[in-house]
Amino acid sequence: MPAEGKSPGFTARDEREHFIRCTICGELFDMRDLGEVLDHLHGEEIPEEPTQH
Numbered sequence: 001m002p003a004e005g006k007s008p009g010f011t012a013r014d015e016r017e018h019f020i021r022c023t024i025c026g027e028l029f030d031m032r033d034l035g036e037v038l039d040h041l042h043g044e045e046i047p048e049e050p051t052q053h
Contacts (some may be wrong), residue, residue, distance in 0.1 A: 029036040
């Protein structure tokens with residue numbers, strides 16, 4: 001799903017730009033709401049970024 005999201009530093013011009021359509025179920029959801037974002041993963045794994053110690 002990251003390819004369908006907004007790029008870093010994105011600034012919305014109006015309220016509608018905070019919403020995207022899920023590529024799996026087609027429902028609109030608010031990208032500012034982590035719960036909604038996680039619900040629309042539909043079981044997909046979230047890739048982890050490597051950590052440096």
